[in-house]
Amino acid sequence: xxxxxxxxxxxxxxxxxxxxxxxxxxxxxDILFDAEDGDDLINKLRSADLQPEIVVTDLKMPGLxxxxxxxxxxxxxxxxxxxALTSYFxxxxxxxxxxxxxxxxxxxxxxxxxMIKTIEQVAKKGFYYDEQVLQYVHESLVSPKxxxxxxxxxxxxxxxxxxxxxxxxxxxxxxxxxxEKLFISPRTVEGHRNNLLLKTEAKNxxxxxxxxxxxxxxxxxxNSF
Amino acid sequence: xxxxxxxxxxxxxxxxxxxxxxxxxxxxxDILFDAEDGDDLINKLRSADLQPEIVVTDLKMPGLxxxxxxxxxxxxxxxxxxxALTSYFxxxxxxxxxxxxxxxxxxxxxxxxxMIKTIEQVAKKGFYYDEQVLQYVHESLVSPKxxxxxxxxxxxxxxxxxxxxxxxxxxxxxxxxxxEKLFISPRTVEGHRNNLLLKTEAKNxxxxxxxxxxxxxxxxxxNSF
DNA sequence: TTAAAAACAGGTGTAAACCCCTATTTTTTA
DNA sequence: TAAAAAATAGGGGTTTACACCTGTTTTTAA
Numbered sequence: 001x002x003x004x005x006x007x008x009x010x011x012x013x014x015x016x017x018x019x020x021x022x023x024x025x026x027x028x029x030d031i032l033f034d035a036e037d038g039d040d041l042i043n044k045l046r047s048a049d050l051q052p053e054i055v056v057t058d059l060k061m062p063g064l065x066x067x068x069x070x071x072x073x074x075x076x077x078x079x080x081x082x083x084a085l086t087s088y089f090x091x092x093x094x095x096x097x098x099x100x101x102x103x104x105x106x107x108x109x110x111x112x113x114x115m116i117k118t119i120e121q122v123a124k125k126g127f128y129y130d131e132q133v134l135q136y137v138h139e140s141l142v143s144p145k146x147x148x149x150x151x152x153x154x155x156x157x158x159x160x161x162x163x164x165x166x167x168x169x170x171x172x173x174x175x176x177x178x179x180e181k182l183f184i185s186p187r188t189v190e191g192h193r194n195n196l197l198l199k200t201e202a203k204n205x206x207x208x209x210x211x212x213x214x215x216x217x218x219x220x221x222x223n224s225f
Numbered sequence: 226x227x228x229x230x231x232x233x234x235x236x237x238x239x240x241x242x243x244x245x246x247x248x249x250x251x252x253x254x255d256i257l258f259d260a261e262d263g264d265d266l267i268n269k270l271r272s273a274d275l276q277p278e279i280v281v282t283d284l285k286m287p288g289l290x291x292x293x294x295x296x297x298x299x300x301x302x303x304x305x306x307x308x309a310l311t312s313y314f315x316x317x318x319x320x321x322x323x324x325x326x327x328x329x330x331x332x333x334x335x336x337x338x339x340m341i342k343t344i345e346q347v348a349k350k351g352f353y354y355d356e357q358v359l360q361y362v363h364e365s366l367v368s369p370k371x372x373x374x375x376x377x378x379x380x381x382x383x384x385x386x387x388x389x390x391x392x393x394x395x396x397x398x399x400x401x402x403x404x405e406k407l408f409i410s411p412r413t414v415e416g417h418r419n420n421l422l423l424k425t426e427a428k429n430x431x432x433x434x435x436x437x438x439x440x441x442x443x444x445x446x447x448n449s450f
Numbered sequence: 451t452t453a454a455a456a457a458c459a460g461g462t463g464t465a466a467a468c469c470c471c472t473a474t475t476t477t478t479t480a
Numbered sequence: 481t482a483a484a485a486a487a488t489a490g491g492g493g494t495t496t497a498c499a500c501c502t503g504t505t506t507t508t509a510a
Binding site for chain 3: 159160161162184185186187188190191192204
């Protein structure tokens, strides 16, 4: 029997080692290598003789994060399947991850058994949606009334500029700070912020920050404190 | 040789299983039990025939978090040593944890070797400070000019009410929302918020939220999104 | 190459946040 | 049982955030 060849990326060493310990006992799984962040993973993929079939990657990582890693892998290594590993996720975030190429989601509070099952299913069928993700996918496909199918998919997600503004908000910048930094009018910044509030359904900046962190849209590492 | 008896608490099952896998191989460590959150841990401690010498606990957990767990253990089980496990932490937070009774800190990106060393040192000496923590402790003892020694220790930390207000801010509540909820005047809430801003050196609520999450003062699980 | 989406930006107004100050009462702790 | 710390709450003010409009220009993709 051919072993499933995988690679791991997570910035928390203890967690990574834990996964290695758990998966190392699996006779049908072969861990080719593990990486401490996105850059490390991409470098190892580029220089590896033997490519993994599956990459299990954390979403929140310093430097190149899971989202960017997934995009890059899809471009450079289209045969590699990406399983996203995370603690929290919201519907629009998952749908976006799927649209950029992740084939499965694993919550960090999953059982080792579910993790192994997910890896096996991805190796076998190319993807795996658990119940929650399936629910989200279903909801996104059923149009609320007579609207276009794709609506929920994109409309809930963010533009580049919105992400930029969100990051600056998370860096404690005010509207005018952000306007200066981005060389645009404060009114435009307000527009982006309002769109963020609408899309995230947050009530205020506190909600935006929570959303951003929960969905790993910005990293805590680069901030103050 | 007597094995070191420990207990683990972490809400992320995969992480917990990983630790079990790592520590399970250690011949000088005996894991009595593990818990999925603070309440679970306390319950198991109360009903256990054999008490652990050391508890390794995550700080961010739903329900009873690591800070509260540490306080409770110190009261009810003063012989049990607490090792705090976390991803990020700031100087005032560590100093506060030490003052409430934690005997060591472990970053989640530590090596398994460091984790084992920390456990062994705590079992042997009763505490273990790594370089970073030592640095913080040192700084807190050296007065900036001629000020009182204890200053940095307490003045940077938070009162119960401040933590309550911080949590509600993180739940997207406004000043008047919080005032209603706590049956106090909005001005009092403002006072607490101002103290939080001073102590954290945050610029606005965005900063407060970041600080709260980074230092695991509030849990993401109970929130919206 | 033409719609659609994104980015831009203005008006007007209210609510909330934030800043400076003071001061009393309650709780904790040395 | 004092002294310290925490919790309470007020006056008076500026700045920022947020809501609900409107519209144009630029970029992206079918």
